[in-house]
Amino acid sequence: MANERLRAALLERGMTTGALATAIDVDEKTVERWITKGRTPYRRHRYAVASHLKLDEGYLWPEALSGEQITAASESEIVSVYPHRWSVPRDLSGRLFEAAEEEIGILVYSGLFIAEDSGLQKLFADKARAGVRVRFLLGDPDSPHVAQRGADEGIDDAMAAKIRGVIRLYRPLASVEGVEFRLHDTVLYNSIYRADEQFLVNMHVYGVAASNAPFLHLRRVAGGDMVNTYETSFERVWEGARPLPGD
Secondary structure (H helix, E strand, C coil): CCCHHHHHHHHHCCCCHHHHHHHHCCCHHHHHHHHHCCCCCCHHHHHHHHHHHCCCHHHHCCCCCCHHHHHHHHHHCEEEEECCHHHCCCCHHHHHHHHCCCEEEEECCCCHHHHCCHHHHHHHHHHHHCCCEEEEEEECCCCHHHHHHHHHHCCCCHHHHHHHHHHHHHHHHHCCCCEEEEEECCCCCEEEEEECCEEEEEECECCECHHHCCEEEEECCCCCCHHHHHHHHHHHHHHHCEECCCC
């Protein structure tokens, strides 16, 4: 069976089989067989192709890795685990955002601690002007899920009020070309902060403020599936979100 995922990945990038073969130092006919005959490359070639196309190895060849290999790779994606967000080194998110070259993404209800940081706002603006895609997903302050989260944390209407305050804080940043804002109406199980292939995940726990909840630092590893899961979640929320009023 043909590998349509690999074929589509090349078409989307305007890349020929010959160009890919040259990039990873194999014969063009070998690449053609991977596509037309569905041949599975050696692991080193799968990794080289996935790295060159900036796709996950498991997406291009879903049957190539065993469950044990996926589990081991996924465990390797965990850089650090923190018991609370407040115990995370203060400069961690800034260092990751500063290093981003392609993608910055933030999925929160309010993320007030980010919005209040003028240094980060300047960083986001500079990154966007340099060609990095910068996306923010904020909770819809009129959403019943936001109201429920406020009740769960014991702050009631203060949750929606925080979001409205954050929107005002971000108004100057929203006018920068390359920075995108949307409002989402979802049950937010985790806040997600993305800087290219590194993800910070703030878990949400019933009755516990986000600042007191556990926090993960993840980095994508070929064959792993944890980062893919959070990336997919972010994109699904983005697809269902609406533009910030006034944009």
